[in-house]
Amino acid sequence: MGEAAGRGAGRRAVIFDLDGTIADTSHDLVNAANACFIGMGVGDMLDPFADAAVAVGKGGMGMLRLGLERMAFAGDIDAQIAAQYPNLLKAYEADIARHTVIYPGFLEAAAALRADGYAVGICTNKPEYLAVQLLDALSISGVFDAVIGADTLPTRKPDPAPLRAAIERAGGDTARALLVGDTITDHTTARALGVPSVLVTFGPGGRSVEEMAPDHLLEHYDHLPEVAARLLGGRST
Template structure:
């Protein structure tokens, strides 16, 4: 019997990491003598697209050359790693919902575009790493989402098969990853884009983790 598997994105899906991510980007500008460029609330959506996206946005606002992105990205990762869980929290109901999936026999894993080492660190600090049978980060494989390969690896390492799996995420990257892998996408609506993610036409929307079990049963049985 094929093991049904649910794979989760991390930032903006399992945990609200936006404040710590924005702080890391602002630290890059601060060491150049600049005031905070990004706002933890207004720019939360950009934060969930990663460090380079935040630096690119900040450079654009300041009229700085895009070379800044490559120059500051290593420092952003270093600073973020040292301050990774100052404000980050799991979304309400996430832990209980995942524990429910495990109790029901589903395989559970993480597929994120956060570097693997940082993802391991964050999930461990939040006390939830043991819930996930697999963790694929941006640098685990030669490619990252929206390529299907990281998703496929996360399913297989969790003991599942792609044809009996789904991806829970929050951005267009997750939507495109699910489409590339030929699996349903369940997008959360409690991120900065709210129900605006409906325009991505996912197979399901998740307003709260209380509804996860029902949506998973509907989409993959």
């Protein structure tokens, strides 16, 4: 068992990753990266559909690296990524939710969890201010009791500290919590804290997440309240 072992019973908590778990943000993320390549004079280097998994799984720096490799960038790629990353963030902030959509059933599942007394929060590797901006743009900020981003703490996922903070700031107990995500980063984070890992099959990675052997594969959000009850026990206190 991980760090959650030995804690007393308390309020149950369900913590969500954001990109690729709550919402499909890939199109807007790719557009932000392409804005950087357009600024370099080479045009779009990424496809919002074919490169969705890279956008959500590896984030801004991963997208920049892929695009620079595709254009056979001759200079220092790491230095160019560092130079372009602030431009990517600005482009994303300026048009954060044009194509982003919430996955079917999420709002209903979150409402059911809250009605049953669960703490509900977010633990994402998106910068906190962008996570908050996106939630506001999607009109779902009120769903969550806490939001922890990549820069909220000195460390980020897969370090367990952000997940622990999300649980505790939401009012939950790490002994009665789980993480819903869509990548190896989420799975590793849950394992590091010793909480159940629930991975969605409808994110950009599809059913490939099955290879990670999570505690549950979530096919649709309709099933989440039942899954949470099974993995975390009876009603919240």
